[in-house]
Amino acid sequence: MKTQVAIIGSGPAGLLLGQLLSKAGIDNIIIEAQDKEYILGRIRAGVLEHVTTDLLRQAGAGERMDKEGLVHQGFNLYFNNRCERIDFCKLTGGKTVTVYGQTELTKDLMDVREAGTYQTIYHAKNVELHDVTTNTPFVTYQKNGEQHRVDCDFIAGCDGFHGVSRPTIPPEIRNEYEYAYPFGWLGILADVPPVDEEVVYGHHEDGFVLCSMRSKTRSRYYVQVPIDEKVEDWSEERFWNELKHRLPDELAEKVVTGPALEMSIAPLRSFVCEPMQHGSLFLAGDSAHIVPPTGAKGLNLAAGDAKRLFEGFEQFYLHNSRASLNNYSPECLDRVWKAERFSWWMTSLFHKLDDNPFSRKIQQAELEYLTGSEAGKTTIAENFVGLD
Ligand code: RFL
Ligand code: PHB
Numbered sequence: 001m002k003t004q005v006a007i008i009g010s011g012p013a014g015l016l017l018g019q020l021l022s023k024a025g026i027d028n029i030i031i032e033a034q035d036k037e038y039i040l041g042r043i044r045a046g047v048l049e050h051v052t053t054d055l056l057r058q059a060g061a062g063e064r065m066d067k068e069g070l071v072h073q074g075f076n077l078y079f080n081n082r083c084e085r086i087d088f089c090k091l092t093g094g095k096t097v098t099v100y101g102q103t104e105l106t107k108d109l110m111d112v113r114e115a116g117t118y119q120t121i122y123h124a125k126n127v128e129l130h131d132v133t134t135n136t137p138f139v140t141y142q143k144n145g146e147q148h149r150v151d152c153d154f155i156a157g158c159d160g161f162h163g164v165s166r167p168t169i170p171p172e173i174r175n176e177y178e179y180a181y182p183f184g185w186l187g188i189l190a191d192v193p194p195v196d197e198e199v200v201y202g203h204h205e206d207g208f209v210l211c212s213m214r215s216k217t218r219s220r221y222y223v224q225v226p227i228d229e230k231v232e233d234w235s236e237e238r239f240w241n242e243l244k245h246r247l248p249d250e251l252a253e254k255v256v257t258g259p260a261l262e263m264s265i266a267p268l269r270s271f272v273c274e275p276m277q278h279g280s281l282f283l284a285g286d287s288a289h290i291v292p293p294t295g296a297k298g299l300n301l302a303a304g305d306a307k308r309l310f311e312g313f314e315q316f317y318l319h320n321s322r323a324s325l326n327n328y329s330p331e332c333l334d335r336v337w338k339a340e341r342f343s344w345w346m347t348s349l350f351h352k353l354d355d356n357p358f359s360r361k362i363q364q365a366e367l368e369y370l371t372g373s374e375a376g377k378t379t380i381a382e383n384f385v386g387l388d
Contacts (some may be wrong), residue, residue, distance in 0.1 A: 011287030014158030015109035016306035019059035047296035069100035079203035084371040087162035088381035133279035145164035181268040209246035268292035
């Protein structure tokens with residue numbers, strides 16, 4: 001097989017890039033290790049910035065999001081037994097975010113891709129990247145016991161944190177910056193009305209709590225747990241009790257409980273790989289960087305990379321210039337590190353970091369300071385809606 005851009009991975013980064021390329025008439029093939037059902041079974045992000053909603057529309061997959069997505073203008077911070085609303089719309093001159101699940105976004109992108117002509121190969125095993133420092137790279141994989149080869153001009157490594165693309169960059173060229181937090185998030189998804197119309201981030205002495213949603217009838221809640229916690233040790237009842245315990249009374253009273261559609265623990269990690277390009281290989285999304293979910297940035301960063309990489313390919317194929325592709329890595333890294341900083345900071349501000357009450361008092365003082373200052377609130381707001 002031959003194509004212009006071989007895309008490894010069919011998560012949001014790969015699907016968005018594939019759809020933008022397809023619309024511009026640039027030939028591409030997506031090579032994915034899992035099957036569709038597995039990918040759509042993963043419950044992940046929920047908060048979409050403008051960059052992501054705009055891109056979804058540009059990709060021709062925004063129709064359902066525009067109908068069903070919930071547009072939010074603010075969120076709530078709970079600490080010291082009180083609530084502060086951050087009106088990020090007002091503080092940023094009109095910017096909003098849209099609450100729409102990653103599962104739905106992925107499904108919409110898969111649907112438009114299937115309606116088009118470009119191929120997705122699911123269930124590709126032993127995917128390997130070859131000759132990435134030449135202008136004639138290729139990808140090999142196995143499917144149904146047979147070996148396949150895809151020749152291409154470029155490879156887009158959109159295969160997530162555990163993919164094969166990043167390790168293809170030789171260790172002597174690759175710089176990896178990593179911080180693994182000593183805690184994770186235990187999340188529940190349930191068909192019950194959300195406790196609040198807006199997302200709620202809570203600081204409690206027993207740990208962080210987050211109330212989010214997927215729709216007006218589907219809630220997504222998280223509580224901070226130690227990193228070695230096992231999901232099997234959490235009954236649904238234990239989860240609901242812990243959630244209510246960490247929320248202020250007026251909110252806890254409003255929690256509607258119900259059977260879990262999903263319950264899982266996600267570890268928290270900050271990670272950046274530099275550079276994000278090696279020869280004909282370009283990394284995009286979680287394959288190049290990970291943020292803890294506290295700032296809701298991961299999927300939005302992946303979308304930002306897909307947009308930037310598409311612009312590079314467009315310049316190359318339609319205007320015969322490699323300049324934009326050559327600047328891909330430094331330009332992305334500038335944006336990525338700012339989101340890394342915000343996600344790390346939000347995580348440090350809201351989570352129980354240790355058993356020392358001094359740490360908690362400092363966090364409370366910082367939250368008091370920030371929410372008591374217009375400049376402080378604007379800092380939170382402009383980072384949350386996404387820096388330009
Ligand atoms: P993905 O989604 O991991 O997709 C990678 C794809 O590559 C495939 N793959 C391979 N394919 C071929 N060969 C191989 N060897 C392969 N190895 C892997 C995988 O099967 C998969 O299909 O990466 P992508 O596209 O970069 O997208 C990134 C986002 O998924 C991620 O950043 C977000 O989910 C992070 N995130 C959030 N981001 C937000 O912007 N807003 C949020 O509100 C938000 N909440 C979250 C989150 C992540 C969470 N978890 C589970 C860590 C909440 C949670 C709990
Ligand atoms: C979610 O809805 O899953 C969600 C919301 C906000 C975050 C992280 C996850 O910061």
